[in-house]
Amino acid sequence: MATPPPDGVYVPVPTFFQPFDKSAYKQPLDLTAQTEHTLFLANAGITGLVLCGSTGEAVHLTPGERAELIRSQKTALVEGGFSNVVIMAGTASQNIDETIGIIAESKEAGADYALVLTPSYFATAGGYSEEGLRNWFTAVAEHSILPVLVYNYPAVTNNLQLSLSLMKHLASHPNIVGCKLSHGNISHHLILSSTKEINHDKFRVYTGLGQQLLPLLLSGPGAAGAIDGTAAYFPKTLLRIWNLSKKISAANGNVTKEEWEEVHALQCAYSEVEEWVVKFGTIGIKEAVKKVLGISVGQDGGRLPFCEGASGGGGPAKQWENFRGAFEAVQDFEGKL
Template identity: 30%
Template sequence: MQAETESASHSTPVQRDFSGLWIPLVTPFDGDRIDHAALKRLVAHYRGSGSAGLVVCGSTGEAAALSDEEQMEVLHAVLAEARGLPVIMGLSGYHLGKTAARIRALGAEGISGILLPAPSYIRPSQAGLIEWFGALADASAVPLILYDIPYRTGSTLDLATLLALASHPRICAIKDCGGDPAKTQALIADGRLQVLAGEDMNIFSTVSQGGHGAIAAAAHVHTQRFVRIVELLRAGETAQANALWAPLLPLIEGLFSEPNPGPLKALMAHQGLLRDGLRSPMTRASAALAERLQRLDKSIGS
C-alpha cells in the first residue's frame, strides 16, 4: 500500500455494512438531458422498498455517457431525495491523480461508499492493481467497494490480489462479476470482504453460500420480492426463497438479452416510471423484447 495521504487515516478502520439488496439506479433522460423530475420520483419510489440503498452512476446508470458535472448533478439530486437511504457512488478512471482527486472530493458528499472498478483498457499487472486500489483507498474518507468486472475493464482481479486488498481498512466489500465461482466461494470463506452478487443470475447462489447481498439491476422491478429473497437466503430459508426466485428467472434473462439498461428502461417506461431514452451508443430495446418483458413481468404478479 502507498503512504498515507492528507485526506485519510488508517488509525480507525471504517465500519460499514453493505449487506442486503442494492439498486444500481438508472439515469432517466428527457431527450438528451437528465430528467431530474423522473430521477426524484425514482428515488422516492425505491426509498420505501426495503432495499439497502442506491448505487448511482454505475454501468446501469450509463455513467460513461455522463460528464463529470452531470454525474455530480445526479448524485446531488439522489442525495437530496434519499432522506437517509444510503447512497453509493460509482466512479471509474484510468488516471490515478485525477481519480484520487475525485475520490477526495466525494468524501465530503455524505455518501456511504464508492464503487470502484479496475482502470479500463490499461490491463495492469496484479501488482499494479494492488498499487492502484491501495492508493485510492488511502485517498478515500469513505469505504470502497471493489468492482470485479473483467469483461468491461479488461483486467481480472486474482484471488490473491483481492485477499491482499482486503487488508486495507477502507476496502470493505466487492461487487462480484468476476465469473469465477471458486473465487467467490474463497472470498466468502475468507470473510473480510462482504461479497455482493453483481450478476443478477448469481444472486441465489452467492447469497445462499454466505454472500452478503447483491447489487442488482433487475431489482428495479419487483423490488420487494428481490429484497425478500435476499432476506430469506441470509436466514437460511432456502426453499421459501426459491419459491420467490424461480418465477423471476425468465424476466432476468430477458432483461439482459440485449445491452443493459435498454431492456430495463423499456419495462420501466411501460410502468410509467420514466421515459424510454438512452444516450448513444446505447440503444432502446427492440419492440419484440419490450413486449416479451411486459408479458413476463405480468406473469410474476405481486
Template identity: 35%
Template sequence: MPVATTRPLVPGVWAPIPTFFDANEEIDVPTFVAHTVRLAQAKMNPVICGSMGEAHHLTNEERTTLIKAARKGLDEAGLNDATIIAGTGVGSTKGSIQLSKEAAEAGADFAIVIPSGYYAGALGREALKQYFVDVAEASPIPVMVYNFPGAAGGIDMDSDLIIDIAKGSSNICGVKLTCGAVGKLTRITAATTSDEFKRDYPRRNPQAPFLTLGGFADFMLPTVLGGKAHGAIMGLGNVYPHALAQLYYGSADLLNETPRASLAEMTRLQGLASEADWAFVAAGIAGTKYYLQQTRGYGGVCRLPILPFPEDKGAKLLKDDRVNQFMEVEKKLEAQAKGSKVNGSTNGH
C-alpha cells in the same frame, strides 16, 4: 485519514440506478430521484453512477449532482438510513481519488471503483493492486472493488488478487463480482470473514466491514444460504425491487433457528428471478429503460452513442413469460407494501 461514514455498510441488496435523460440528453434529476426513492422504499438501496447509470457518459459535475439529489430525496422521504454507493472509478488513479472526494462531499457513503479498461493490456496484477490501494488510502469514504470484465476491457481479477487488495488497504470495504464466478465469490468470502483476516487486517472503519456482493440475481439463494454472499448489486433491482428484496431477506432468514420464510418459497422465487435476470441481461441498459418507460411511464433513452431499444425487441420483452411471471410476484408484494403503509397510517390516527 478517511472520515467515518454515518451509515453502516450491512448485507443487503442494491440497484444500480439508471441515469435518466430528457430529449436534449440532459440529466432528468426529478425522475432520477423519484425512481431512487421508490426503490429504497422497497429496501433496495441505490448505487449511483455505475455501469447501469451510464457513468462513462457523465461529467464529474453530473455525477455529484446526482449524488446530492439522491441524498436529499432520500432524506426528505424519511429514508435517512438508506446507504448510497457511488461509482468513482475513472481512467486514472488521480482522477478516481478526486472523484471519490467529490462523491463523499456530495453525500455518498461508499465508493465503488472499476479499473479503466483503456490500457487493460498494461495493467498487470501489481498495477491493479496499487490502483485500488492508492485510491482507497486517499478516499474519505470506504471503497468497494468492482470486478466487471465486460466494462473494463476484459480485466477479470481473480480471488487471490482481490484478497490481496483487501489486505493492502484497510479502507477497502468489499467487492462486487459482475463476473458471475461463484467459486471466486466463495473463496473471497471465506478469506475475508476468517478470524485471521479480522485479526490481522481489521477495517479502518468498523461500520464498513468487507462485504462480498454478487452482480446478478440468478444465484442469490444458494450463495446467501451457504453463507458465501452478503447480498447483491443487481440491474434487475430496478424492475423488481420488492421481489428481489423478498428473495434476499427471505433467503437470509432461512439461516435463523426459526425462519419465517420457507425453502420451497425461496427456491420458487429464485427460479423466477433467474429467468427474468437472463431476459434483462440480454436487453441491457436500453432494454431496462424501455421496460420502465412502458410499465412505469418513465425511463426514456440512453445518452448517445447507445441507441434506443428496438421496438420489435421491446415488444418481445413485454410479452416474455420470464419477465411477466416474476412481475406478478412484484406487483403482489408492491400492493401488500402499499396496503401496509395505508393501514399503518390509518392506525396512527
C-alpha cells in the same frame, strides 16, 4: 478501520435523461424522473442505491453531472424521510488522481461509499500486471475519503478479471470494505465469502447478478447481498429472496418446507427475468423501468451512442413480447409482497 455498508439489496439505478436535443446534441438530466424512481425504491425498502455506476452510464456523464445527480437524490431521500438509505457512488476512471477526485466530489454531494471499477483501457494490450492493479487500488484506497468497494466487472473492462489472490490482498486494506462481483464465476463468490484468509466482519461480498443471490447467501459468512439491476423495477422480490436466504443460512437450513419452496420459486422466476438484462444490459433495464413502472426514461433510454437505434431492429422495445411471460411471473410475486 472503515465500516462496511449494511448487508442487503442495493439497486444500481439508471440515469434518466430529458428528450434528445439534436440541435445541441444534448440530453439533459431528468431529475424529476430520477427522484420518482429513487422514492419508489426507498418505499419498497431497498438498502441502498448505486448512483453513477455502469447502469447509471457514468462514462456518459460529466463530473458536474455526477455530483448534481448524487446531491439531488440525497436531498430527495432526506426530505422523503429515507436518510437511512445508503448511497454508493460509481467512480469509473482510468487514473488514480481523477478517481480520488471523483470520490471527494461524491462524498461532498452526499455519497457514503465509493464503488471503484477496475481500470482497463490497456487490458487487451497486456499492459496490466497483478502488481500494477494491486498498487492502483491500494493508492486509491489510501487516499479515498470514502470507504472503497472493489468493482470487478469483466464485461465492461476488456474482460479483465481480478484474480482471487489480488482480491484477498485488497480485502486486507483497512479502507477497502467489500466488493461487487459482476461475473458468473460463483466459485469466486463462494471463496471470497468463505475463506479464512479474509476478515468477513470488515469485507463484505455482493453479487452484481441477482440470479446468484440465493447460492451466494448460503455460501459463507462474508456474503452480504446483491447490487442488481433488475431490482430497479422488482425490488420487493429480491428483498424477499434476500430475507428468506438469510433466514435459511442463519438456521442452517432448518426452516419450513414452505419457505424452501418459496425462495426456490422466487429465485427461479427472478433468474428467468434476469435473462432480459443479460441480453440488453442498461438499455434493457431502462426499457423495463418504463414498461413496468411507467417512469419516463427519455428518448431511446440512454445517451449517445447508446440511444442510436436502441429501440429499433432487435432492440428491447421490439423484443418485449418475447419476455412478457417472465416479467408477468415476477410481477405477480411483486404484487403480493
